Amino acid sequence: MMESLLPAWLMPVAASVQAAKVDRIFIGLTIISALIVLLVVGLVVTFSIRYRRGSKADRGPLPEVVSREFEIGWTAATLFVFVFIFWWAASAEITAFSPPKDALEVHIVGKQWMWKAQSSNGAREINELHVPVNAPVRLVLTSQDVIHAFYIPALRLKRDAVPDQTTETWFQATKTGTFQLMCTEYCGTDHARMLGRVIVMEPQDYASWLAAQPEGDDLAHQGERLFSARGCSGCHAPGSSVHAPSLAGIWGQAVQLDGDKRATVDAAYIRDSILQPARDIVAGYAPIMPSYAGLLSDGEIQELTAYIRSLGAGPRVIRTPGVPPLSSRVPGNATERSPAMVPGAPVSDTPAPAGPAVRP
Known part of the structure; x- marks a missing residue:
């Protein structure tokens, strides 16, 4: 086990899957650093003794070919070690951005x-x-x-x-x-x-x-109530007279924006859409949505995000007037709620009403 290689006074107990990767990188960097320190200190001590004042050591210049080959080899080795460490550490860090779907x-x-x-x-x-x-x-x-x-x-x-x-x-x-x-x-x-x-x-x-926890609605249901209380349904519910995009099934999908740009509907996109709706406008829609900066707390934004996510993620993308779709609609696609994030929790297949608009 990796934790047996690390004394208790040096590192806390390793209690996660990621801990083993981090500890391996820590040990690897420590060993490489120790070897470099030993090499440098060893050379300093050796040269200090060999070329001390009064010694008869040859102080003439090294042959040009030896000096050139040494510099090339040392530079190449240092570059290889640097690239390897970067790849090793970056690969472990990148995995932190890809959680399992059932998390x-x-x-x-x-x-x-x-x-x-x-x-x-x-x-x-x-x-x-x-x-x-x-x-x-x-x-x-x-x-x-x-x-x-x-x-x-x-x-x-x-x-x-x-x-x-x-x-x-x-x-x-x-x-x-x-x-x-x-x-x-x-x-x-x-x-x-x-x-x-x-x-x-x-x-x-x-x-x-x-x-044993106090009964209460999950984030999605809280967001659903907030969606109506804040007036979002007045623009984005089915049958609304306001020209605004529907959010049913858009989670994780690509949307076409003005200026030939595209974006993926995720938590960061929804947050930006609520707080800075005029920054990126969905193609085919007018920039009429007001900013909710200062009107919604971080917790409320999380609730709205959870509600939009609960509306499901279909294999389609947002269809906007006058803009060709980014991908084909799959026949028979239906909006569905995402499964509850609790081990063993049942999955609901009841369609949910449309949520608040992302970007007008």
């Missing part, structure tokens, strides 16, 4: 000075995060005020929570227990007290804990 989804909001977590099933927590062991967990993070950094040392997980943006990462815990959660981006006076804990439980224990 348990948790929305995290950082604020001075606490962490607020809400699962797609509606369970809410402050400075705590309960997750099942051996199950992938997808985190969607944002900040309510300044930049925070969501860091769980035992899971080797760190991701910034940025105001007015959403960032994502995922992990899969391999050990049960309670692990420390902290903020590693200085965020104000009580930064050092912005602490929490992650409780990794057996699946049956997690199910019992989940059942």
